[in-house]
Amino acid sequence: MSTAEQLAFSISTERRGIHVLLWDDQEDLVRALLALFASLTDVATHALAVSNDEKDLLALRQLVETRIRSSEDESDWEEDLESPRNQLWILFLQQASSKAVGPWLNGWRRPISDPPGALLVIRHADFGPFQRNAPD
Numbered sequence: 001m002s003t004a005e006q007l008a009f010s011i012s013t014e015r016r017g018i019h020v021l022l023w024d025d026q027e028d029l030v031r032a033l034l035a036l037f038a039s040l041t042d043v044a045t046h047a048l049a050v051s052n053d054e055k056d057l058l059a060l061r062q063l064v065e066t067r068i069r070s071s072e073d074e075s076d077w078e079e080d081l082e083s084p085r086n087q088l089w090i091l092f093l094q095q096a097s098s099k100a101v102g103p104w105l106n107g108w109r110r111p112i113s114d115p116p117g118a119l120l121v122i123r124h125a126d127f128g129p130f131q132r133n134a135p136d
Helices: 002-014 026-039 054-065 098-105 109-113 124-133
Strands: 018-023 045-050 088-093 118-123
Touching: 002 018, 002 026, 018 026, 018 109, 018 124, 045 054, 054 098, 054 109, 098 124, 118 124
Parallel strands: 018 118, 045 088, 088 118
Antiparallel strands: none
């Protein structure tokens, strides 16, 4: 559990960046997420499960676009704390989705890492292929 608590401390302190939670056993993942959420008392979150499905990739694209500023929404950018753009994104990358999701994430590092950041939850066995498909 100390790893989950350290991750929560890092997320709470930095308030930006891309963090990764690797998992092997589903029960360990559940325990780590419970410890993480218990430690993240002052951080609003927005979770999204992402697979190879086109609708999931579209939902991910729409989420990323919420952090891309345009001149017309500049005035209310900081005000809407309920907006996903002002929440820590927890992106659950489903098994074997790295070939579709990895290349799409490539090049979007800035909006994904913008405050308050993002947490990628990836099965340990899929992390190598994910890194090869999203080297950015």
